[in-house]
Amino acid sequence: MNIVVLVKQVPDSGSERKLDPADNTVARASADNVINEMDEYAIEEALTIKEAQGGEVTVLTVGPDSATDAIRKALSMGADKAVHVVDDAIHGSCAVQTSAVIAAALQQMEYDLVLCGAEATDAQLSVMPALVAERLGIPQLSGARKVTIEGGAAKVERQTDGGFWALEAPLPAIISTWDTINEPRYPSFKGIMAAKKKPVETKSLADLGVDAGSVGLATATSKVLDFAGRPPKGEGVKVTDEGDGASKFVDYLASQKIV
Amino acid sequence: MAEVLVLAELDPAGGGVRKTTLEALTAARALGEPSAVVLGAPGTASGVRDQLAEYGAATVYVAESEDVDAYLVAPKAEVLAQLVSEKSPAAVVIPSSPEGKEIAARLAIKTGSGFLTDVTEIASDGTATQVAFAGATIVHSQVTVGTPIYTLRGNSVTPEPAPAAGTEQSVAVSISDAAKQVRVVERVVEQKSNRPELTEASIVVSGGRGVASAENFSIIEGLADSLGAAVGASRAAVDSGFYPHSFQVGQTGKTVSPNLYVAVGISGAIQHRAGMQTSKTIVAINKDPEAPIFELADFGVIGDLNTVVPAATEQINARK
Numbered sequence: 001m002n003i004v005v006l007v008k009q010v011p012d013s014g015s016e017r018k019l020d021p022a023d024n025t026v027a028r029a030s031a032d033n034v035i036n037e038m039d040e041y042a043i044e045e046a047l048t049i050k051e052a053q054g055g056e057v058t059v060l061t062v063g064p065d066s067a068t069d070a071i072r073k074a075l076s077m078g079a080d081k082a083v084h085v086v087d088d089a090i091h092g093s094c095a096v097q098t099s100a101v102i103a104a105a106l107q108q109m110e111y112d113l114v115l116c117g118a119e120a121t122d123a124q125l126s127v128m129p130a131l132v133a134e135r136l137g138i139p140q141l142s143g144a145r146k147v148t149i150e151g152g153a154a155k156v157e158r159q160t161d162g163g164f165w166a167l168e169a170p171l172p173a174i175i176s177t178w179d180t181i182n183e184p185r186y187p188s189f190k191g192i193m194a195a196k197k198k199p200v201e202t203k204s205l206a207d208l209g210v211d212a213g214s215v216g217l218a219t220a221t222s223k224v225l226d227f228a229g230r231p232p233k234g235e236g237v238k239v240t241d242e243g244d245g246a247s248k249f250v251d252y253l254a255s256q257k258i259v
Numbered sequence: 260m261a262e263v264l265v266l267a268e269l270d271p272a273g274g275g276v277r278k279t280t281l282e283a284l285t286a287a288r289a290l291g292e293p294s295a296v297v298l299g300a301p302g303t304a305s306g307v308r309d310q311l312a313e314y315g316a317a318t319v320y321v322a323e324s325e326d327v328d329a330y331l332v333a334p335k336a337e338v339l340a341q342l343v344s345e346k347s348p349a350a351v352v353i354p355s356s357p358e359g360k361e362i363a364a365r366l367a368i369k370t371g372s373g374f375l376t377d378v379t380e381i382a383s384d385g386t387a388t389q390v391a392f393a394g395a396t397i398v399h400s401q402v403t404v405g406t407p408i409y410t411l412r413g414n415s416v417t418p419e420p421a422p423a424a425g426t427e428q429s430v431a432v433s434i435s436d437a438a439k440q441v442r443v444v445e446r447v448v449e450q451k452s453n454r455p456e457l458t459e460a461s462i463v464v465s466g467g468r469g470v471a472s473a474e475n476f477s478i479i480e481g482l483a484d485s486l487g488a489a490v491g492a493s494r495a496a497v498d499s500g501f502y503p504h505s506f507q508v509g510q511t512g513k514t515v516s517p518n519l520y521v522a523v524g525i526s527g528a529i530q531h532r533a534g535m536q537t538s539k540t541i542v543a544i545n546k547d548p549e550a551p552i553f554e555l556a557d558f559g560v561i562g563d564l565n566t567v568v569p570a571a572t573e574q575i576n577a578r579k
Contacts, residue, residue: 013393013510013529013530013533014529014530016395017392017393017395017396018392018396019391019396019398024398037511038511094373095364095374096367096368096373096374099368118511119511121510121511122392123391124376124377125360125364125376126357126360126361126376127360127361127363127364127376129361130332130360130361130362130364130365131364131365131367131368133333133365134333134336134364134365134368134369135368137437138440139440139441140331140332140333140361140441141331141441142332142357142361143357158331159504159505160446161271161456161457161458161505162448162449162450162452162456162505163446163447163448163449163450163505164447164449165331165443165444165445165446165447166443166444166445166446166447167331167441167442167443167444168441168442168444169440169441169442170440173440173441179511180504220373220403221367221372221373221374221402221403221404221405222373222374222375222400222401222402222403222404223400223401223403224398224399224400225386225399225400225401226398226399227391227396227397227398227399228396228397229395229396229397230390230394230395230396230397230536233554233555233557236541236553236555236556236557236558236559237557237558237559238548238553238556238558238559238560238561239558239559239560239561240548240560240561240562241560241561241562241563241566241567245544245560245561245562245566245567245570246560246566246567246568246570246571246573246574247570247571247574248560249542249544249558249560249567249571250571250574250575250578252542252558253486253519253542253575254578256519256540258462258486258518258519258540259486259575259578
């Protein structure tokens with residue numbers, strides 16, 4: 001079973017994140033960059049499947065040089081090797097363009113299964129499985145809270161509002177994992193040491209046969225015109241409960257015509 | 260006037276279309292004359308045409324086929340792509356559910372277009388408003404290639420009736436084998452609730468770690484029921500096993516934008532703020548006066564939720 005896990009480096013969702021006023025793209029240089037936390041569930045799921053069925057787990061990352069840190073994290077968890085697509089021309093690409101790069105990279109790899117997280121915590125689009133599946137003509141099983149790989153097919157429980165849908169498709173397929181699917185492992189010391197020696201293959205757009213003019217900010221399918229911080233909220237009213245907290249709360253609701 | 264295609268999101272419980280569809284029809288009017296698209300199993304459209312017409316659908320395209328329902332996402336994108344190529348609409352507006360975003364993504368590739376997700380407003384020149392980074396940044400964006408595709412975040416637009424003809428037009432459906440790879444074997448409902456759906460509720464009452472136990476969440480449910488609200492939970496509460504994950508509000512859960520959000524026993528970590536910061540009115544109840552949630556709150560009560568919440572519930576019920 002050859003499994004490819006899509007991993008993205010993102011600004012830490014727990015720290016302040018910004019857009020870069022120079023070109024309205026995510027400010028990555030000034031950010032505290034980490035592996036997208038949602039991808040750890042996909043890595044864990046890939047490792048679990050590999051441990052049960054054998055095979056190899058390859059990390060695929062599209063991102064700047066600094067994204068190596070996210071790749072090393074994935075390798076230290078137990079992934080076997082990585083492909084890192086780096087090219088200055090990719091900067092500012094929209095999701096549609098990025099999916100073309102990922103699809104081109106996947107076409108040069110051998111895979112039975114592609115796994116990714118439910119969303120990247122920076123852009124929060126949750127569309128990469130749909131985009132990649134559309135480009136490669138492979139099945140898209142997204143939002144999985146449970147994955148079973150058996151007899152050349154994937155069975156997935158897709159999380160929905162108040163329940164799930166049972167999905168089934170032949171391999172190869174792309175699956176995105178919900179954050180209830182497992183508990184991602186912490187890298188062991190041994191894992192961290194081993195990760196330093198694992199192979200990371202770097203590829204450019206030319207290596208993938210992707211025209212540099214078809215990606216990047218200039219030809220993106222959507223653009224950010226401007227951005228601004230949310231206007232600060234006016235100072236709210238704060239009361240300390242001295243037996244009257246509930247009635248003050250209800251009076252407030254009444255003043256807002258809610259009750 | 261230019262035609263704008265609006266994909267109808269059907270109520271899975273069977274009662275017509277979801278409110279998100281009426282919101283999408285309302286938002287689409289900024290760009291032109293909306294036409295609704297109903298995709299589903301045979302018989303789907305009969306119960307929803309009048310509602311779509313009332314909210315401005317001049318035409319209701321009906322594409323009914325067992326295949327649309329039997330396979331995930333891809334068939335719907337295929338039918339919409341066929342309509343886009345036949346009708347050359349000015350734009351496509353889709354309610355922003357997980358499925359809606361995935362349909363938009365596939366449609367973008369099929370039609371060589373750009374798409375914008377979770378928009379909260381669409382201006383007449385096609386500029387969309389989005390909120391980024393846990394609601395801290397407001398962005399204006401435009402699609403620059405092809406037919407603009409938007410997914411509209413729930414509760415961002417107030418649905419307004421604008422009666423139109425709602426002329427039904429049937430669309431011949433023939434789904435390719437490529438779009439029939441992922442079979443939906445079963446749709447399972449685990450939680451049947453009389454409460455409104457979290458993402459479309461106008462009031463949400465959420466509990467956090469401070470609620471302290473699964474049993475104690477009945478306090479949250481009681482207040483929610485007195486207000487006709489949906490129940491939410493913070494990640495800390497979900498991780499502690501107090502409440503099911505499908506009710507989680509936050510970065511890795513649902514994003515809600517109700518008229519009133521009541522945060523009970525929630526400290527207000529950035530994880531949580533990401534999911535509720537755009538709520539119109541925020542009330543916080545927390546015993547810690549330093550809890551960051553108070554920075555967001557229009558009204559805050561510093562106190563023990565175990566006394567304040569039941570007392571408030573009782574008073575609200577008494578007012579009915």
